[in-house]
Amino acid sequence: MTSNVSGRKNVICLSDTAHKIINILYKDRDSNLETEKLRIVLTAADIIKEDIQKMAYDHTTYPATNYMKSGGENLIPNTLATFTPRLRRNCVAINHAIISAVRPKSFLSPLQIGLALTLHRFYGSKHLINIVFSMGACASYYEASVYINALINAGSPNVSEEAFIQHIFDNADVNVRTLDGLNTVHEMGEYGVLCQLLALKPM
Known part of the structure; x- marks a missing residue:
């Protein structure tokens, strides 16, 4: 009996020996179903891992x-x-x-x-x-x-000429404890990043 598998050397053995090997294989597989399940899962995991490693x-x-x-x-x-x-x-x-x-x-x-x-x-x-x-x-x-x-560090974003960018400014006066006890804190802030990001062209 001859076994031909593409890419491998041919295996020649007696037909009685081949029948015994096949019978032992299927007998062991049927007698231990849980082991066979684990073998299939491990084989699938090895195949998936190999395909992941081959991806570019x-x-x-x-x-x-x-x-x-x-x-x-x-x-x-x-x-x-x-x-x-x-x-x-x-x-x-x-x-x-x-x-x-x-x-x-x-x-x-x-x-x-x-x-x-x-x-x-x-x-x-x-x-x-x-x-x-x-x-x-x-x-x-x-x-x-x-x-x-x-x-x-990528530089200025690519903004469409038709985009609408809105900048919002606001101020706040806060009474806090200062060194002399008389002064207040005056702050000015700008918020326009969100509006600008919404107006960006897709890269």
Whole structure:
């Protein structure tokens, strides 16, 4: 009996020996179903891990803000994208967490960076961001800080000529304890960043 497998050397053995090997294989598989389940799961995990490692990711530049909103589904290999929906729907964030766990130094998840920036914007807590990062749900505080510095050093934003940018100014007089006990604090502030960001053209 001859076994032909593409890319491997041919295996020749007696037909009786081949029958015995096949019978032993199926007998062991039927007698221990839980072991067979674990073998299948481990095989699937190895296949998914291999496909993740074969993916080409660009980690030299940060993703644009509009790309963070799109979800980055094109960064997920087909095997992982096929496997996780069988467990739960809308699990792009779970897929990104798995890819980040497999390739922590060569994969920049737009979802995880976007979540880290959101936490930084609303709470400004390094400790909170690093806790969520340790759970594998977002980027680290260091990564968020580097991203913010990259935005600052990127230069002026590309604003459309038809955009409407509104600047709001206001002042405040505050009576506080001063050294002489007589003076007050007069402050003037400007707020126009949010309006300007809403008027930006997509990158």
